[in-house]
Each structure stands twice: as structure tokens, then as C-alpha cells.
Amino acid sequence: MAEPGRIALVTGASRGIGRAAAVALAAAGHHVVLVARTVGGLEETDDLVRAAGGSATLVPLDLKDFTALDRLGASLFERWGRLDAFFANAGVLGALSPLAHLDPKLLDELVAVNITANARLIRSLDPLLRASEAGRVLFVSSSVARKPRAFWGGYAMSKAALESLALTYAAECAATGVRVNILNPGATHTAMRARAMPGEDPVTLPTPEDIAPLIVEMLSPEWEKNGELVNYREWKLPAG
Numbered sequence: 001m002a003e004p005g006r007i008a009l010v011t012g013a014s015r016g017i018g019r020a021a022a023v024a025l026a027a028a029g030h031h032v033v034l035v036a037r038t039v040g041g042l043e044e045t046d047d048l049v050r051a052a053g054g055s056a057t058l059v060p061l062d063l064k065d066f067t068a069l070d071r072l073g074a075s076l077f078e079r080w081g082r083l084d085a086f087f088a089n090a091g092v093l094g095a096l097s098p099l100a101h102l103d104p105k106l107l108d109e110l111v112a113v114n115i116t117a118n119a120r121l122i123r124s125l126d127p128l129l130r131a132s133e134a135g136r137v138l139f140v141s142s143s144v145a146r147k148p149r150a151f152w153g154g155y156a157m158s159k160a161a162l163e164s165l166a167l168t169y170a171a172e173c174a175a176t177g178v179r180v181n182i183l184n185p186g187a188t189h190t191a192m193r194a195r196a197m198p199g200e201d202p203v204t205l206p207t208p209e210d211i212a213p214l215i216v217e218m219l220s221p222e223w224e225k226n227g228e229l230v231n232y233r234e235w236k237l238p239a240g
């Protein structure tokens, strides 16, 4: 088999924005490594990747299993010796509730999945990203990280911490070939959005497939900006 082009790791690839990103990255010539817990969802993404002419490696794991994240870096190193693109997309919403009523278990999950797993992945993947000719990292945040709203506190604080993590890593990578940025997709037609806003008509929202081209662009070697937050809604505005 011919050597693949760029290697991309996508977390949260079993549905939603992660799935659409994986398919678009594969169509753009990446071999995609797909991470999520739901094997059936990963397999459906794999089918879409193949239909787009690409190839995938499926890695079913729980991002709360931090030692599995260490092993993931080691496996990628053994197989390819580098990682070219890391789409740090997986996230949980927790529950919308007053902070005083935030379920401690959900709070632990928000911190583990949205923050700690990403810090552990950077620890595991940093040497691989630096070994790439143009390592690119893209974290997914949300408007509430910078504009807190009542009842969104658990999710908002986890995304604020994630943005701090991303900008710190961007600063540390500034003198290397690695570029680290943040995407705010805005309200998008996915299962997470439907849970957050059950009364909303999803047809009014952009789909993950609408967002995917921006993700491919921000993970490409041509994307030279570092430490930037890009809002999908602003990127979409027609020039002039």
C-alpha cells in the first residue's frame, strides 16, 4: 500500500462535527485516526471515509481513560513516527443547570473530557506533532467560554480552561513548525445542540458538513496563524 499523505487524529469522530471533519480530512488526502467510545458510530464514519476515497484507523476508547491516551501516542509513533493534524473536537455538555445544582459526577466528566483529556493528549502527542513538517492542532470551543451565560456554567468553564490550554500550547509552539488554534463552530445541527436547545428548529442551523471545510483549512500546512480563535460565522461572511 502507498504511504498515506498527512496523518490526522480526530476525537469525537463517531458523530456530529467530528464525523464530518474526519470525512472532509480524508477527502483532502489525510489518513484519519478516529477516536470515540461508540464502535458503531466509528464504523459508520469509516464507511463515509471509504466512500470519500479515504482510509481510516478506528480507535474506540474513552477519553477518561488517560493511560489509553498515553498508549495512543506510543502506537501512532510506532506506526508513523509523526502526527500532522490533531482535531481536538470531542466534548460533553454536562447538564444546563444552576451552578449550585451542578451534579458532581457531571462536573467531573466535564473536567475529564473537555480539559484533562486534551492536556493528556498534548502530553502524549507533542513529540509526534513536532516530528511533522507542519503539525497543526485545532481545539473546539464555544462562545460561552468568553461570554458566560446563566445555567451554562459547567460547560462554559470547561471551554474557558480549554482555550487557556490551547493558547498556552500555541505560545510554546511558536518557534516550531506546529500551529495551534481554536475553532468556535457556533450553534450547529448535532446531537449535543439538540440536547442543549430541544425547542429549537435544527433546520435553521449550519450542519457539521458546512463547518468541515474551515476545519480542513485550519489543519492544513498553509494555515500559518497561531493562537487564533476563529468563529465559523465570521469566516463564512462573504468578502466585501
Ligand code: NDP
Binding pocket: 011, 012, 013, 014, 015, 016, 017, 018, 035, 036, 037, 038, 039, 041, 061, 062, 063, 064, 089, 090, 091, 092, 113, 140, 141, 142, 143, 184, 185, 186, 187, 188, 189, 190, 191, 192, 193
Ligand atoms: P456530539 O455530542 O454530537 O459529539 C460529541 C463527540 O464526542 C462524539 O463523537 C462522542 O463520541 C465524543 N465523546 C464524548 N465523550 C467522550 C468520551 N468520554 N470519550 C471519547 N469520546 C467522547 O457533539 P458536537 O459534534 O456537537 O460537538 C463537537 C464539539 O463541538 C464539542 O467540543 C462541542 O463542545 C463543540 N461545540 C458544539 C456546538 C454545537 O452547536 N453543536 C457549538 C459550539 C461548540 P462517543 O459518545 O461515541 O464517545
